[in-house]
Amino acid sequence: MSVMKITAADFEKEVLACDKPVLVDFYADWCGPCKMLAPVLAQIAEEHPEYKICKVNVDEESDLAAKFGVMSIPTLFVIKNGEITNHAMGAMPKARVLDLF
Amino acid sequence: MTKEIFDVLVIGGGPAGYTAALYAVRAGLSCLVLERMAAGGQMCETMHIDNYPGFTETIDGFTLGTAMQQGAERFGAKTVYDEVTAVKLDTPVKEITTAGGGYFAHTVIVATGATHRHLGLAREAELAGRGVGYCATCDGAFYRGKSVAVVGGGNSAVADALYLAGICEKVTLIHRRDTLRASRIHEAPLQNAKNIEIRYDSEVTALLGDGHLTGVTVRNKKTGETEDVALDGLFISIGRTPVTALFQDCLTLDASGYIVAGEDTVTSLSGIFAAGDVRTKPLRQIVTATADGAVAAEAAAAYLVGKQ
Incomplete structure (x- = not known):
């Protein structure tokens, strides 16, 4: 699996209605720590098929970012059965991302 | 093996x-x-x-x-x-x-x-990402047209203030000494920026707001006077x-x-x-x-x- 890019249009279907735990990364192309986190998330997506890893570009999806109260990037949310169960901000190593689930 | x-x-x-x-x-x-x-x-x-x-x-x-x-x-x-x-x-x-x-x-x-060094104030961790930030280039865009402050007086703090001045309505630079430590290359841009206010001899003593930062308490170290300043965001750049x-x-x-x-x-x-x-x-x-x-x-x- 690779990291899936999500828009407001498919957020309901791909994230909220997903039967697997979902990690959503709110990021931007110009943000250094987001670039640092990207390979970590790509690795998790490859190694952990039991999770779904998604990303939301805050420049293209500013309404979605505002809805989630994102004021710092990267911000990660774990969503299980449509509910936010955990969140974290900033770049972090793989083990700490996995701890969020 | x-x-x-x-x-x-x-x-x-x-x-x-x-x-x-x-x-x-x-x-x-x-x-x-x-x-x-x-x-x-x-x-x-x-x-x-x-x-x-x-x-x-x-x-x-x-x-x-x-x-x-x-x-x-x-x-x-x-x-x-x-x-x-x-x-x-x-x-x-x-x-x-x-x-x-x-x-x-x-x-x-x-x-x-x-x-990043933290200020060490109560609720700093709780408000991180909710108005309190450590990376102006990462989070500045979320404060477009708003009022923010930068704490610090070194090169990073001044560079952050100048970057934010291009995005935000107003930037207050809060520095604990009476002069900045930043390089002279920053002097002219800082003077030319109309929306940067510098508060010297000042320190942030409290973070205000419930769930999201709404302001800070600033104490003037020379006069001892304190004042609450309304802010949407605070960037900490103190080394x-x-x-x-x-x-x-x-x-x-x-x-x-x-x-x-x-x-x-x-x-x-x-x-x-x-x-x-x-x-x-x-x-x-x-x-x-x-x-x-x-x-x-x-x-x-x-x-x-x-x-x-």
């Missing part, structure tokens, strides 16, 4: 770490870099690097960090992305434990760098703190936590060298970090020759 013992193991893949790796592998030594996230280290938060020589155009820290990594790997340096959790450095063969495994080496170059928690029991650190080592990068333990921002030094810049990396690799090579 016996486990490989690397000639040089570098902890931290910033400019010091990858320069050390480059010099080590070019000296014919085997070298592994352990990096917890991505090459570049603190540089990754800098969008415009204009004081590292050799570039005719500005370059961002992530690109420069990746180039340094590729430059070292071109000659055989290896990288493992893993976080170091424990070290055993006082034995002839050093043992480095990570979240995902363990590694052995004859010499270790510590290039773990530094991280760095070294990443040395792993080494506090085995290496000599100074009062601020930096690893005590001279220009030769030699630490209090034989075969262990400190390079870059993590070392006691007068100027912490990318160019002094890369210089340290080269010196540390040479010192490690000399140590290995002496041992034979």
Whole structure:
């Protein structure tokens, strides 16, 4: 699996209605720590098929970012059965991302 | 199967770490870099690097960090992305434990760098990402047209204030001394920026707001007067703190936590060298970090020759 890019249009279907735990990364192309986190998330997506890893570009999806109260990037949310169960901000190593689930 | 013992193991893949790796592998030594996230280290938060020589155009820290990594790997340096959790450095063969495994080496170059210093105020962690930030270039865009403050008076703080002045309606720079420590190159842009107000001799004593920052309490150190200032965002840029928690029991650190080592990068333990921002030094810049990396690799090579 690779990291899936999500828009407001498919957020309901791909994230909220997903039967697997979902990690959503709110990021931007110009943000250094987001670039640092990207390979970590790509690795998790490859190694952990039991999770779904998604990303939301805050420049293209500013309404979605505002809805989630994102004021710092990267911000990660774990969503299980449509509910936010955990969140974290900033770049972090793989083990700490996995701890969020 | 016996486990490989690397000639040089570098902890931290910033400019010091990858320069050390480059010099080590070019000296014919085997070298592994352990990096917890991505090459570049603190540089990754800098969008415009204009004081590292050799570039005719500005370059961002992530690109420069990746180039340094590729430059070292071109000659055989290896990288493992893993976080170091424990070290055993006082034995002839050093043992480095990570979240995902363990590694052995004859010499270790510590290039773990530094991280943001916090104000140490109540609820600072709770409000982080909810109005309180440490990376203006990352989060500035969320404060478009709003009122923000920057705490600090050094180059990073002034660069942050100037960056935010282009996005935000108003920027207040709060500095505890009566003059800025920032370079003179920032003077003219700072004077020309109409929407930057500087509060000298001032410190933030409280963070206000419930669930989201709404302002700060500022105390004037000369008059003792306090005032609540309404803000949408606060960026803290008051310097760095070294990443040395792993080494506090085995290496000599100074009062601020930096690893005590001279220009030769030699630490209090034989075969262990400190390079870059993590070392006691007068100027912490990318160019002094890369210089340290080269010196540390040479010192490690000399140590290995002496041992034979």
